[in-house]
Amino acid sequence: MTVKKILSPANEFLKKAAKLKQKKYRDEFGLFVTEGERSCREAAESGFVVDCIVMTERFFESHEGEFAGFNRIVTTNKLFMTLCDTKTPQGVLAVVKVPEERELTGNRYIYCDGIQDPGNAGTMIRSADAFGFSGVIFSAGSVDVFSPKVIRASMGSVFHIELKTLAGAEFLEQAKQGGYFITASALHGKSVDIHNMTVLKKQIFVIGNEGNGVSKEILKQSDEIVHIPMSGAAESLNAGVAASILMFEVSKHE
Amino acid sequence: MTVKKILSPANEFLKKAAKLKQKKYRDEFGLFVTEGERSCREAAESGFVVDCIVMTERFFESHEGEFAGFNRIVTTNKLFMTLCDTKTPQGVLAVVKVPEERELTGNRYIYCDGIQDPGNAGTMIRSADAFGFSGVIFSAGSVDVFSPKVIRASMGSVFHIELKTLAGAEFLEQAKQGGYFITASALHGKSVDIHNMTVLKKQIFVIGNEGNGVSKEILKQSDEIVHIPMSGAAESLNAGVAASILMFEVSKHE
Missing domain, CATH: 3.30.1330.30 (Ribosomal protein L30/S12)
Incomplete structure (x- = not known):
């Protein structure tokens, strides 16, 4: 060389x-x-x-x-x-x-539905790597995963797990047909406390945009909606934190 | 007016x-x-x-x-x-x-041992608020809690919980004498999985600096050292995420 x-x-x-x-x-x-x-x-x-x-x-x-x-x-x-x-x-x-896009081959993924903050995106990739997830999927409207800030916040984890970008509206539908159970994270009338959530072998967990949460279309497509129980005064958690707590909780089901 | x-x-x-x-x-x-x-x-x-x-x-x-x-x-x-x-x-x-510094009156606190990133500091304040913690204490070497980025990342939670800044080396010693149990988060030969950690009524959880973790002096002062179990390839978690997972886990012990 x-x-x-x-x-x-x-x-x-x-x-x-x-x-x-x-x-x-x-x-x-x-x-x-x-x-x-x-x-x-x-x-x-x-x-x-x-x-x-x-x-x-x-x-x-x-x-x-x-x-x-x-x-x-x-x-x-x-x-x-x-x-x-x-x-x-x-x-x-x-x-x-930039790696070529490939078919998903793993079992557990985070799906970012319009995540905008590069720090949050990088944190999710890092946590996915820490908790044994196969990868992180970014919707078409999300931050670019290969931007310097995302790469930096991931602390090297972009090189360890599967990444998929520009996932369109049809992506989750195809994933469902491919046998993935879709779980969305949202405070919602029908949402289940994450302590009681369904955890299966092949599963995709959807985290919503920082301001607006998971989009209505995806909530409709989801097999289950879950929320993180909170006892204090804050209305919500940081998106990277919410995703990480979800992954931590899922990683107990090995 | x-x-x-x-x-x-x-x-x-x-x-x-x-x-x-x-x-x-x-x-x-x-x-x-x-x-x-x-x-x-x-x-x-x-x-x-x-x-x-x-x-x-x-x-x-x-x-x-x-x-x-x-x-x-x-x-x-x-x-x-x-x-x-x-x-x-x-x-x-x-x-x-800027509020006057007061004596701690609550039960559960996060202690930031040299946290530098304003996003991490704000996220911890937001999560502390979400999981019913009394407040967040910042060591003398930490980021300024009243900086615009910390305020913004806290999403209003700076106005909900107790904040203490510029805590010196003697602070935790005094807190121990005041009946607080000190738990440090670190990967360490003697550390306990957070699923088995001690959770008491009056307790302070120490989160270390992003690069160096909890300082040796504080590890020595601590009553217990705990770690978050990880199954993947990432060496560590983002500090704001680690603190949030710890608080989430503690909030189950109500």
Whole structure:
């Protein structure tokens, strides 16, 4: 594998990589960026295709031979910063291929119905990974899973579990036909306390948008609606927290 | 109560209010800002002292008589924006007095040992409110609880529960002497699965810093160390999620 030194701000590859902060270019190039040593290592060890590892001269010198199995690009700190979303980067990032969409092969999934906050999306991916879920599915109206903030909040877990994006209205219907039981999380006249919820082998748990909750259409499609019992004054929980508590509770049924 | 129209960018009060985005000035003036209609109403109905409600001309005209029990300041959209931390504000915010520190009077608390992320801090306050906890205590090294992002992430819950800031090293020792059982959340050789944890009437649950976890000193002081069982590949959970799952589990012991 090659090591290439790039010191010119006019370099086409660096200009392209800097654009990956925007969804438009992630879609166009089919690439995304993950920052930091730990996350690069997760990417390197995952099934994802790493296009290259970009590092500062300082990182390259102090981490001799690291990521030697990959094409490496070494650049100045200033040029490196143009690729970063974080303010105090560690001097290393990976440019990774957006994976192809595949059929679901696992048993338990979270379905995000219009989740907007990248922190919440990343937290759900991290918790799904922690509680043995197969993956997280994002509806067409949700935040882009390959945005720098989602990747960062997932703490490397994007590289561990199945991810599906842009799921349309027909997705859950097909999943039902494929044998998945659909459980929506919502406070609702007919909702069941999560302590009494149905837990089956193949199941998809729907978490709603931060402001509006699960959409009416999906509530209608759902096999069961569940809620998390609350004893205090807050009206609702943060979406990432609600999803995580649900997964924690489900993980008891092994 | 008065309604005062301010149209000059040179106005001293607006200049002061704009500074409240910075901790330094929140400390100096003993004031903080909460944005949005819902949060202003929470502040108005709470035990907090509302200094004044600031609104745009447009909000004032379309919400006749709202917040009539408070001193209201009506200003232009442009000047209003100088006070806001959010990019698309609703046209109303409250300037609120930072409450005086009081002795703890409740039974169950979360203690944040160096929590840095404002979203995590706000989420913990929201979940504490949801699960009937008395309050949240922040160590001296934690994020400022009255920062705009914490207030926002708490979704109004800062106005519902007890908050204590700048708790020093001696705080937990005194709490122990006051009869509180101290439980720390950490993966540790001696840690107990949270399904088997001790739950008592007076108890403080410690959540550690996002990167480093609970400090050694506090682990030593703790009566029990607990962990959340995880079956997947993620090494840890988001701090706000871990605290929320802990509170959810504790709330079952009523």
